[in-house]
Amino acid sequence: MKRLYLDLSIRLKIFVIFYSVITIITLSIGIYSYQTVKKQIIDKVSTTNIGMIAQIGNGISAMRKQVEDWATIFISSQPVQSKLSQNGSSGESLENTLYDGPTASIMAYMLTTSIFDYLSLYGTADSPVFIESTGNGGTPYPLSNIYKSPIYSKVKQNNGAPYWFSLTENQNIFFHDDQSEMIGMSRIVRNVYNGNHIGLLFVGIHSDTVRKFYLKNLYDDEHGIVMLDQNGTPLLQAGMPQYQTDEFFNVLNGMDVQTQTGTEIVSINGEKLLVTYSTMDSLGWRVFYMVPFAFLTNELSTIKEFALILIFVCLILSLPIMLVSTIFLTAPIKTLQKSMKRFQNGNFDERVDIKYRDEIGELGRGFNSMVSKISSLVNDVYLLKISEKEAELKALQAQINPHFLYNMLDTIFWEAQASGNKKISDMIISLSRLFRLNLNRGSSLTSVAKEKELIGHYLALQKMRFEEKLQYHIEIPTELDHYVILKLILQPFIENAIIHGIEKRHEGGTVKVTGHLVNDNLEFIIEDNGIGMDESTINKIMNYVPPSRSNLSSDTSGYGTHNVFARLQHFYNDGYTLSVESQIGVGTKVLLRIPIKSGLEREVIS
Known part of the structure; x- marks a missing residue:
């Protein structure tokens, strides 16, 4: 059956898949009734609750940002920095400075907006240097007590960044005589000039303040809000007071939260609740929004009959639409298939x-x-x-045993030595070495050192030929010796410089070969002060077309450089640069720039 389906055309496969899916959906919907409608209502409410969660998260984030921004400005102000940098400064003098100096505006902003309810600022002494409270407040604990608490350890680990936490009656380490639930923020105060630890700031916000300013109209007796910190400790509760029990918080902490935002149905004392949750990325706080399940079932209305009729109509109407769609989708594939067959036939x-x-x-x-x-x-x-x-x-035409040539050159060398003709001996040595480097064991690659030696022997032979008429200089630093290049890519240009530039100049001239490392490229320059070339001669060399076997001629001008062009293009593709500059009566300059090829030294050495 599977094989039969796989052998069908793409058009039939799409058709079969589509109608199989429609059939499965139709049968499944036939089973749905009450549960289907209920799920639709739950999804709708969940979507709304996720929006509420987002609104709650935005409110809490706005609160945190407002408090953190104000605290940053406060502890960075000159009066605070100055007082904390001086051990033993009194809180009273700092208060006068804050409310009368340039910081009066931020203090007024704090009082008028009521962004928090309690503030204490410690220096290095046990007692705080500044306290501010919107209510009666409480008595601050000494700094030595705060140092012993786990909360301070977390504050210290944050290294100056704000640390938020829940303050309950059992873990209020900053002040006593105040039984109110509070959300706290504390941070290390550092010297803005050298980063030294000079104090500790604490800001407290009553839960009622959060509910009043940031959660207004978001909760009631049928809609509740709970916030837990990253450790599962309750930070805030609003609405549905009948559920604010230890069992309720244990159920929330025990929820298997797999995603950042989602919805689950939980049971508390036999009553089901629809709980939507979200995790705040920056702090790891979790926000829960609860609605009693009984509140939702009152809004359920069945739409099963309408859904079945709608699906049946869609099934009938989809038949012609699917036929047209499959033809439209598979037509380009048919065209491509026919084109491939024509290509297979050699077109x-x-x-x-x-x-x-x-x-x-x-x-x-x-x-x-x-x-x-x-x-x-x-x-x-x-x-x-x-x-x-x-x-x-x-x-085949040039297949002469190299060993025979080496032996003959060696014999001629010793004959010249015996007859005392040193010039001929030097010529033979250079010619023999030139021949060996040229063959290079059949490899098309060589090192810069060997190429430099080859052009040295070649120029030495030409020097013996032209004597004082030819001068040459090779300036290729030894740092380039180990790099790998194509064999015989410099000698043809040197040969052209001598034949077409120096030889035709009555007083002779000089050939200069230089090499440099430019970024990741090797750059070689061949210069001469010969007779120079015009544009047509340069074009003839650069665009030389070798003669076919049926039309061989004795004019081989340009064949060597054409060979270099072909090998450069084959080996480096378009990664090389070759340019020729020449001026009649002044000379010629050839620049060759090739990329460094890594991993080839072993091949050349072997």
Whole structure:
């Protein structure tokens, strides 16, 4: 059965899948009744509750930001920094400075907006240097007591960043004689100039203040809000007072929260609650919004019959729509399939007309690109085969045993030594070494050191030929010796400089070869002060076309440089730079820049 389905056309597969899904949906909906409608209501209420959760989170975030921003401005102010940097300063003098000086505006803002209910600022002494409270407040604890608490350890770990926590009667470490529930924020105060620890700030906000300013109209007897800190400790409760019990908080802490925001149904004392939760990223606080399940079931209304009729009509109407859609979707695939068959039959000019930019359009563009590249590769391989055949013929024509030549050159060298002709001996040594470097054990790669030695021997031989008419300089630093380059990419340009530049100049001239490392490229420059070349001669060299075997001529001018062009293009693609500058009567400059090829030293050495 599976094999039969897989052998179907794409059009039939889409059709079968679509109607299978519709059938399953139709059968499933037939089973739904009350539960379906109930789930719809729950989802709707959950969506609303998630919006409420977001609104609550925004309110709490706004509260935190307002308090943190005010605290940052407060502890960074000059009066606070000055007093905390002076041990033993009195709170009274700081209070006068704060309310009469340039900080009077931020203190007035604190009092008028009532963003918090209690503030205490400690220096290094046990007693706070400044206290502010919107109510009766409480008596502050000494700093030495605060240091012993786990809350202070958390504050210290935050290294100056704000740390928020719940303050209950059992864990109020900052002041006593106040039984109100409170949310607290504390942070280390640092010297703004050197970062030293100079004090401790505490800000407290009563739960009633949070409910009044930040949760107004978001809760009632049928809608409750609970906030727990990252440790599961209650921070705030609002609404539904009948559920504010230890069992209720244990159930909330025991919820398996898998996502940052979600909804679950929990049971408290036999009564179900729809609980929507969200986790605040920055602090790890969890916000819960509760609605009694009985409150929701009052709004349920059945729509089963309407849903069944609607699905049946959709099933009937989808038949012609699906037929047209499958034809439309599979038409481009059919066109691509026919084009592939024509390409398989050898039509390398085949192309697909692309009309759209969807996945099938991308597939067609990929097919066109593939056909173009394959056609280009076929042509390249064909030309490469022709070049290989020509190279094989030339290799057969020039196939002379190198060892025989070495032995003969060695014999001639010793004859010249015996006859006392040092010049001929030097010429033979240079020629022999040049020949060995040229062969290079058949490798197409060489090191800069070997290429430098090769052009040195070549120029030495030419120097013996032209004598004083030729001067040369090779300035390639030894730091470049280990880099790998193509063999014989400099000698053809040096040969052109001598033949076309120096030899035709009556008084002779100088050839200079330099090398540099420029970023990740090797740069070689061949310069001469010969007769120079005009544009047509430069174009002839740069665009030289080698003669075919049926039309060989004795003019090989440009063949060596053309060989270099071809090998550079093959090995470096478009990653190299080759330029020729020349001026009649002044000379010629050839610049070759090639990228450094890593991982080839071992091949050259071996």
